[in-house]
Amino acid sequence: MSCTKEIADIAVIGSGPGGALTAALLSEAGKKVVLIDKGPHLPLTSCEPFTIDEMTQKYSFGGITVAMGKPPVSYIEGSSVGGGSEVNSGLYHRTPENLVAKWVDEFQIKDLSYEDLVPIFNKNEEDLTISYVPAGNLPKASLKLHEGAHKLGWNSIEVPRWFKYESDGSGIKQSMTETFIPRALKNGAQLISDTQVNKISPHTDEWHLAGSKKNGTDSIPFELLAKKIFICAGAIATPVLLKRSGLSRLAGKKFHMHPSIKIVAKFPEQVNHFRMGVPVHQVKEFSPRYSMGCSISSPPYLSLAMMDVQGGQAIVDSHWSNMAIYYAMTTGGCGVINPLPLFKAPLVKFRFTASELNDILDAMVDLAKCLFAAGATEIYPSVQNSRQIKNMDEMVGLRHELEANQLNLMTIHLFSSCPMGENRKNTVVNSYGALHDHDGIYVNDSSIIPTALGVNPQGTVMALARRNVEYFLRGNK
């Protein structure tokens, strides 16, 4: 396949939540599907989650990816087969109901309503075994956030995950390599890993895909002909491929993310242990403006989060089991993605308005309030030249001192680089993911989500992907 021009019914580029689901449903419907991914095909268990090994094996560009701006925003994407589902926390939300109505209006999306999505959510939830952490197994650090919110009278929820739990409380994340990719393969789909598609061009009645396939330390040319293509390479790579192929000018002109700021909190009692697992509580009191949650708090992550604190490493060394990392996640800001001539990686830029930066600072202050209410004795906001904060007066003082470029922002949620809808001024694909002005090319990943969600996006990515594939299989363009 790698050097010859075979013809596939459908090529699916990218095997994350959008691509894996697309490949599975298409192959189950009898289509000849080729699923292509730039990363290696590794089992979920190839490394411990949230470790340095995972960073080297499964993060795009080694995890050193940044959206340039003031302040810059570090972002992380999965790069192995299964994409982001292999490295994320597996937290599940349905699409917020009020957003769907807003999208229909602003982007002129046809035949979309929350009610239409409900049966689709149900199918995905069944396929991914969406479930809550068994009673008694909730991480203490997560419960602390819930406790703080409860004391303040704030809305805090436990978020379910795509996880199959055993009776002893252990479980397996239902990532794409555990669910939809085996389903696709079982139904005849061909998986080509370690293969990057760089350009798509028309070729008589088909589309020609050209790129390269890793072969040890070398790479060999890759070519494929396909009658239809589903591009599901993620919010950054999808618009880059469309732009490099000259297929869309609007792709990547705008994108959104969830810029998040972190705070390390220290409690008088133990809240952390070596296998703490994934925290599942989120404070939604201020949603959609911002929400809060608890983050992975392993000692290496704590060390990184305390990097800007004088003597931070010594504090982590002696108190890590009393410490945890929390985040405040916002929805503001807007970015642009551009391929760079002569370079493989694209240039990603992101900017905030003054009011959006204020939202981030307000979110940080409210997170601090929640943590003190939960009993934290000291906190350390993730800002350059950070320091120990012991009460809200000190926190408010720090907030007024901070300048934008001191904020250490990060995200793992990126979307909206190729929005869907019929409004040709702000959309790249139509209401069902078909690329405007070109027959046979579809986008079916987080790129098509019209705006920032304010919740973990995988549930929405998969709901829209299933809706669009089902429409396609009904014989529509």
Place this chain on the structure above:
Amino acid sequence: MLLYESTVVALVHTLAARPYIVNEHRFVLCQCLAMPDFLGLAMRILTIFFAVYIFITHLMPFHRLSLKERIRVLARLQNSRIAVCRDFVRFYQTLTLFSVASEKDWMQ
């Protein structure tokens, strides 16, 4: 070893502030290769510029300086008013710190 690699190894072991352990600099060099190519090129150019600057000002390559002197050089860059100097050290410090913390036995 080339000037770039020698300088990165010395930077990592200065920032790690502990005896020479291969895993750290191997991880940092590996991540420098994996990172976005335009950023990797910029970091390589900065690192070589840093190495040449140190050679000119100290008449000795960075990796041949004493640990005390290397720490002093990096502290000066960390406190510099020029953002690119601070960011240069911060980049290597982040990777080194994560590597050192990942190697540590936290169960003790």
